[in-house]
Amino acid sequence: MGVVTLNHYILLASVLFGIGAVGFVTRRNAIILFMSVELMLNAVNLMLVAFSRFKADMAGQVMVLFVYAVAAAEVAVGLAILIALFRHVRGVDINRFNLLKH
């Protein structure tokens, strides 16, 4: 197992990002899509904090705080859009969100 290095954290964050991306592409439930985006943002945060730790540069941790603010804004607006869409199509399956087609 050895000492935990930056490479371990890079691997972990990449795997989490990949899981989130696969969830975003393959799932059809809009709420799970949102949560997959959150997972990808968290993977990026982990990468930032890991680099900040192993490069001894605290700017990475400040960046994570900004990512938190952007994620909060994204969720607030995204879930509001989701509720507005739900009023129209009575569902959260993204295959039914095709208003612009018709």
Add this chain to the structure above:
Amino acid sequence: MDIYFWFFAVVAVASSLFLVLAKDPLPGALGLLTTFISLAALYLHLHAPLVAIFQITIYAGAILVLVVFVIMLLMTPDEELGVQQYNISYKTLGAIAGVAMTALLVIGVKGIACIVGEKALPSDFGQPGLIGKLLYSDFLLHFEVVSVLLLVALVGAIYISKRNL
């Protein structure tokens, strides 16, 4: 401290897989909560206590509660997941693409890590006071822009959810 990393890494990956594979959004949200908490533990391991606390309060506290609240609002029994989502070829293709992307990401970021090189850690690294000083000196402009962004998101969220769009 190795076992600490491995434990929380395995928990994070397993619970995020649980989220992606969950049939219902609510168990998925609980999987995401577990991921958030184990990532907070890893932030402590990385000498980032302030980020760990924000991870718990903002993500596990605010964002996930908002998501669960919306699940409660939207999930009527009729709105079970449709037949279309069990398209096996989509899932296989998605998994292959995900593995390929993860591999590319690992290779690329490892290249960057090699270029930058590692440094020794100062004894006061990760102190919240130092982060605060950095936030109000080097990152002051970013801080102000983010506050405007949050205001715009607030107004937008109220407008979108109020009007009969």
